[in-house]
Amino acid sequence: MAKRIDVSDLNVYYGSFKAVEGVSLTVEPRSVTAFIGPSGCGKSTFLRTLNRMHEVIPGGRVEGKVMLDDQDLYASGVDPVAVRRTVGMVFQRPNPFPTMSIYDNVAAGLKLNGVKGRKKLDEVVERSLRGANLWNEVKDRLSKPGAGLSGGQQQRLCIARAIAVEPQVLLMDEPCSALDPISTLAIEDLINDLKQTYTIVIVTHNMQQAARVSDRTAFFNLAATGKPGKLIEIDDTHRIFNNPSVKATEDYISGRFG
Amino acid sequence: MSTITGVTAPDETPGPSTGSPLGGGAAGTGRVGDRLFGGVARGAGLLVIALVSLIGAFLLWQAIPALARNEANFLTSREWVVAGDHPRFGIVELLWTTVAGSLIAMTIAVPVGVCVALFITQYAPRWLSRPAASLVDLLAAVPSIVYGLWGLNTFLPVEKPLEEFIQRWLGWFPLFNATSISGGTIFFIGIVLSIMVLPIVTALSREVFAQTPVTHKEGALALGATKWEMIRTAVLPFGRPGVISAAMLALGRALGETIAVTFIVSTLARGNDWSWSLFNGGETFASRIANNAAEFDSPQKAGAFIAAGLVLFVLTFIVNAIARIVIERRKAFSE
Amino acid sequence: MTTTNARPDAAVQGTVASGLGHPSRGREVRDQAARIVMWAAFVLAIIPLVWILYTVFSKGFHLLLESQWWTNSQRGITSRRVGGGAVHAIQGTLIQAAVTAAIAVPIAVMTAVYLVEYGRGRFAKAVSFMVDILTGIPSIVAALFIYALWVTTFGLQRVGFSVVLALVLLMIPVVVRSTEEMLKLVPNELREASYALGVPKWKTIVKVVLPTAFSGIVTGILLGLARVMGETAPLLILGPYTKSIATDLFSGLMPTLPTMINQDRNELAQAAAAERVWAAALTLILLVLVLNIAGRVVARFGSVKK
Numbered sequence: 033m034a035k036r037i038d039v040s041d042l043n044v045y046y047g048s049f050k051a052v053e054g055v056s057l058t059v060e061p062r063s064v065t066a067f068i069g070p071s072g073c074g075k076s077t078f079l080r081t082l083n084r085m086h087e088v089i090p091g092g093r094v095e096g097k098v099m100l101d102d103q104d105l106y107a108s109g110v111d112p113v114a115v116r117r118t119v120g121m122v123f124q125r126p127n128p129f130p131t132m133s134i135y136d137n138v139a140a141g142l143k144l145n146g147v148k149g150r151k152k153l154d155e156v157v158e159r160s161l162r163g164a165n166l167w168n169e170v171k172d173r174l175s176k177p178g179a180g181l182s183g184g185q186q187q188r189l190c191i192a193r194a195i196a197v198e199p200q201v202l203l204m205d206e207p208c209s210a211l212d213p214i215s216t217l218a219i220e221d222l223i224n225d226l227k228q229t230y231t232i233v234i235v236t237h238n239m240q241q242a243a244r245v246s247d248r249t250a251f252f253n254l255a256a257t258g259k260p261g262k263l264i265e266i267d268d269t270h271r272i273f274n275n276p277s278v279k280a281t282e283d284y285i286s287g288r289f290g
Numbered sequence: 291m292s293t294i295t296g297v298t299a300p301d302e303t304p305g306p307s308t309g310s311p312l313g314g315g316a317a318g319t320g321r322v323g324d325r326l327f328g329g330v331a332r333g334a335g336l337l338v339i340a341l342v343s344l345i346g347a348f349l350l351w352q353a354i355p356a357l358a359r360n361e362a363n364f365l366t367s368r369e370w371v372v373a374g375d376h377p378r379f380g381i382v383e384l385l386w387t388t389v390a391g392s393l394i395a396m397t398i399a400v401p402v403g404v405c406v407a408l409f410i411t412q413y414a415p416r417w418l419s420r421p422a423a424s425l426v427d428l429l430a431a432v433p434s435i436v437y438g439l440w441g442l443n444t445f446l447p448v449e450k451p452l453e454e455f456i457q458r459w460l461g462w463f464p465l466f467n468a469t470s471i472s473g474g475t476i477f478f479i480g481i482v483l484s485i486m487v488l489p490i491v492t493a494l495s496r497e498v499f500a501q502t503p504v505t506h507k508e509g510a511l512a513l514g515a516t517k518w519e520m521i522r523t524a525v526l527p528f529g530r531p532g533v534i535s536a537a538m539l540a541l542g543r544a545l546g547e548t549i550a551v552t553f554i555v556s557t558l559a560r561g562n563d564w565s566w567s568l569f570n571g572g573e574t575f576a577s578r579i580a581n582n583a584a585e586f587d588s589p590q591k592a593g594a595f596i597a598a599g600l601v602l603f604v605l606t607f608i609v610n611a612i613a614r615i616v617i618e619r620r621k622a623f624s625e
Numbered sequence: 626m627t628t629t630n631a632r633p634d635a636a637v638q639g640t641v642a643s644g645l646g647h648p649s650r651g652r653e654v655r656d657q658a659a660r661i662v663m664w665a666a667f668v669l670a671i672i673p674l675v676w677i678l679y680t681v682f683s684k685g686f687h688l689l690l691e692s693q694w695w696t697n698s699q700r701g702i703t704s705r706r707v708g709g710g711a712v713h714a715i716q717g718t719l720i721q722a723a724v725t726a727a728i729a730v731p732i733a734v735m736t737a738v739y740l741v742e743y744g745r746g747r748f749a750k751a752v753s754f755m756v757d758i759l760t761g762i763p764s765i766v767a768a769l770f771i772y773a774l775w776v777t778t779f780g781l782q783r784v785g786f787s788v789v790l791a792l793v794l795l796m797i798p799v800v801v802r803s804t805e806e807m808l809k810l811v812p813n814e815l816r817e818a819s820y821a822l823g824v825p826k827w828k829t830i831v832k833v834v835l836p837t838a839f840s841g842i843v844t845g846i847l848l849g850l851a852r853v854m855g856e857t858a859p860l861l862i863l864g865p866y867t868k869s870i871a872t873d874l875f876s877g878l879m880p881t882l883p884t885m886i887n888q889d890r891n892e893l894a895q896a897a898a899a900e901r902v903w904a905a906a907l908t909l910i911l912l913v914l915v916l917n918i919a920g921r922v923v924a925r926f927g928s929v930k931k
Contacts, residue, residue, distance in 0.1 A: 083512065085508065085511065085512060088507075088508060088511060090416065113514050113515070113516050114514065115514075116511060116512055116513065116514040116515075117513070117514030118514075120512065120513070121512035123505060123508065123509065123512075125505060127503075127505040127506055127508075127509040128509075129506060129509065129510075129523065129524065129527070130506070130527075130528070131527035131528065131530075132527075140510070140513060140523060141513035141514065141515075144513065144514065144515050144519050144523070144652075145514070145649075146649060146651070146652070190509070193509075193513065194512070194513070197513060197514065321825045321826075321827070323825055323827045323828065324825050324826050324827045326827070327826075327827030327830070327831075328743055328826075328827065330735055331735050331736075331738050331739035331742070331743055332739055332743065332748075333735075334732050334733075334735035334736040334738075334739055335736050335739040335740065335744070335748070335749070335752035336752075337732060337736075338732075338736055338752055338755050338756055338759065338797070338801075339751055339752055339755045341755075341759065341794065341797075342755045342758050342759055342762075344770070344774075345762065345766070345767070345770045345794075348770055348773045348774060348778075349766070349769065349770060349773060351773075352773045352777060402666050402669060402670060403670075405662060405663050405666035405667075406663075406666045406667050406670050408663050409663040409664065409666060409667045410667075412663075413660060413663045413664065414667075422667060424921075425671055425674065426667075426670055426671070426674075428674055428917075429670070429673065429674050431851060431852075431913055431914065431917050432674075432677055432855075432910065432913075433854070433855025433856075433857070433883070433909055433910070433913060434855065434856075434857065435855065435857045435883050435886055435887065435906070435909070436677065436681060436855075436906050436909065436910060437677070438890075439681075439886065439890065439902065439903075439906055440676075440677050440680055440681065442890075443893065444676070444680045445676075485673045488670055492670070516652055516653070516655075516656035517656055517659070517660070518655055518656045518658075518659035518660070519652070519655075519656070521659070539761065542761040542763075543761075545763070546761075546762070546763020546764070546765065546766065547763070548763065548764060548765045548857070548858040548861075549857040549858060549861070549883075549887075552861075553890060575765075576763060576765045576858070579765055579769065579862070580765060580858060580861045580862070583861045583862045584865075586772065586776075586862070589777055592772070592773075592777060595769070596769055596772075596773060599765065599766050599769040602763060602765070602766055603762065603763075603766045606761050606762060606763055606766070607758055607761070609761065610757055610758055610760070610761035611754075611758070613757075613761075614754060614757045
């Protein structure tokens with residue numbers, strides 16, 4: 033079912049510029065892991081290597097291993113397209129396809145993978161929208177444009193779209209930073225439900241959110257501007273926030289910088 | 291920068307504070323210079339409106355006497371006798387040739403143009419996309435008379451075997467009936483026109499494709515779409531109004547092309563039998579006017595040709611208006 | 626609300642269970658096919674360009690290497706005879722182009738200034754719409770209009786200036802659009818800085834905005850000129866050909882490169898005439914290319930870039 037992620041000694045480059053250096057960590061299946069750290073420390077960059085989205089930018093490449101259970105995502109012969117089917121992503125700004133209805137948005141990933149047949153699609157769309165806590169709000173207007181929803185609803189739509197293809201892992205890149213507090217709370221509740229089925233990794237610049245939502249937390253930081261980002265510490269959430277082992281972590285948590 | 295084709299794509303970002311910066315009022319009241327300058331600017335705008343209206347008005351004015359004296363139905367007659375006491379002239383043949391040639395051009399230019407635009411914006415390696423765009427734009431820089439010259443002398447002999455092939459195997463279909471025309475046909479000018487309007491389709495299409503928001507492309511990729519699937523899901527739907535508008539502009543250009551058509555298409559002898567075949571010769575509105583330019587010595591004769599020009603004006607007006615409306619609606623939608 | 630944990634569909638599950646292989650064969654094939662089609666379309670588009678340029682170059686460049694091409698006219702030369710040059714046509718084309726620009730550019734730039742700096746409301750929308758319509762007017766319609774105005778209404782002769790008027794109609798919309806784009810690119814902060822110093826609006830436009838956008842405007846003018854120089858339809862209606870040099874726009878006939886080409890197009894069986902026709906075509910293309918390249922070069926050195 034939901035898989036574990038094992039990263040060993042990962043370096044991320046854009047061209048010749050090293051953006052992230054020497055990351056090793058483990059993400060347990062069916063748990064929520066949060067990445068925190070100051071702006072520009074490489075947490076989003078690192079997140080994107082988990083579904084090979086960094087390769088969309090010319091010059092993006094990695095050194096090191098990312099294992100999904102027993103599969104190396106970067107082994108030769110592995111197609112990034114297949115990786116992205118297995119490791120889904122939700123973005124900072126909700127991005128439902130503007131020319132598609134709510135139904136079509138959720139079904140988009142399925143149709144691409146050749147799932148046909150109205151009944152089957154109906155079934156999966158309903159299941160995904162329920163899974164994203166959006167079904168009751170939109171069930172009567174599935175044919176309306178996806179862009180017509182509120183921000184929080186749009187983001188839940190994007191989550192429904194992502195889980196419709198039944199990924200093993202769900203990556204979330206600051207999913208609430210563009211939303212109001214009430215929608216944020218709704219998404220956080222949703223994450224709590226989703227973790228029963230998926231392995232979730234969430235990047236957030238909001239420490240309280242990390243504390244609320246995650247089981248484990250990883251703290252990233254830069255040595256200095258222009259230097260690559262590094263993983264400073266990863267531990268159970270309550271330990272990171274109450275009793276961190278590294279001084280830099282403690283400084284960040286208590287707001288001395290960042 | 292608008293390209294050689296003079297085509298501009300819609301801005302997705304509003305211009306300097308949507309309209310005149312700072313309203314201009316506060317900075318302008320009371321000064322003579324401002325009053326004068328503003329007046330001149332407004333005058334220039336007024337002049338443009340006046341020019342277009344004048345064109346329509348004048349053509350109408352000069353065409354009406356000739357139309358009034360016309361003893362045949364202008365819209366359905368095939369005859370073209372403009373001199374003498376009993377002028378009889380009609381445009382249906384011109385309409386057929388013009389529209390058929392232009393539609394052939396569109397059938398080729400729009401798909402190819404969109405693919406080239408996709409190539410330039412999505413598939414070409416970084417170092418190639420700018421030079422590639424410039425090269426395709428260069429097609430628009432070639433003057434139409436050169437297209438006419440090259441088309442007739444160099445391209446036609448090469449293309450003729452294709453026509454013969456189609457006539458042999460598909461000649462049973464009315465559009466492809468065999469004819470004895472050895473010169474340029476409607477089919478052939480359609481091909482040449484497609485080359486001429488291709489840069490228009492490409493220029494506008496590639497501007498809208500390049501403006502596809504990155505987040506939608508990434509959203510599609512993150513779902514596990516292949517590159518082509520991403521384009522189908524995010525880029526093409528987003529660019530559809532732009533492509534439609536581009537196609538309209540290209541159509542307008544094809545309808546009005548004069549000199550290449552005049553050089554290439556064989557004019558038919560008067561009184562020949564009607565044929566649906568695309569391998570026939572013929573004249574378009576523009577080429578008939580051009581072929582007879584020397585005969586504009588009496589207002590009556592000229593009037594008939596001006597009437598033909600009026601029809602062409604109306605056709606291109608409508609097509610350009612549609613292009614404009616399609617783009618305006620999309621702009622309103624996204625703002 | 627339940628989040629079902631059941632794993633119902635093998636179709637969706639199948640690709641996952643089989644590990645991180647490739648997406649289905651069909652999808653991959655389509656993706657590769659799309660890539661091939663796009664490359665092929667590009668090559669297909671370039672072929673005519675290369676072919677045309679090659680044809681015109683190879684058939685025309687001999688005559689261009691002779692100095693008399695650039696110094697003599699066609700006076701006294703019949704289609705059969707070799708000799709003569711194109712200076713009459715070149716001069717005619719250049720003179721007409723220059724006068725066209727002199728008239729069209731001020732009108733076009735001021736219209737663009739109106740649309741960007743002053744325009745608001747329905748009038749501006751109407752002007753903008755009309756510019757679009759003007760862009761789409763076929764050159765033969767513009768020529769007919771000038772004919773109806775100049776010859777039929779005012780009873781004047783068909784002289785070089787009447788051609789210029791038609792070309793002005795064709796050049797205005799091109800320059801309006803490109804100038805408009807350039808003016809929009811000038812950052813608003815510049816205007817605001819000028820107003821804050823108490824400079825009136827018209828002076829701001831003339832001394833700050835226009836100079837900033839200058840190179841882009843020049844590029845638009847050059848591209849517009851390149852377009853207009855190749856227009857033949859107005860010449861057919863309003864500008865008959867002659868073999869001698871003529872520089873008076875207001876009387877007599879004025880030769881140009883397009884009409885020179887047109888004149889002998891039915892005589893291409895004659896080797897001498899054919900060579901001249903291709904050489905004239907090459908001269909025209911060279912002129913147009915020079916203007917295009919000059920336009921791009923000017924754009925590269927501008928202070929406001931697209």
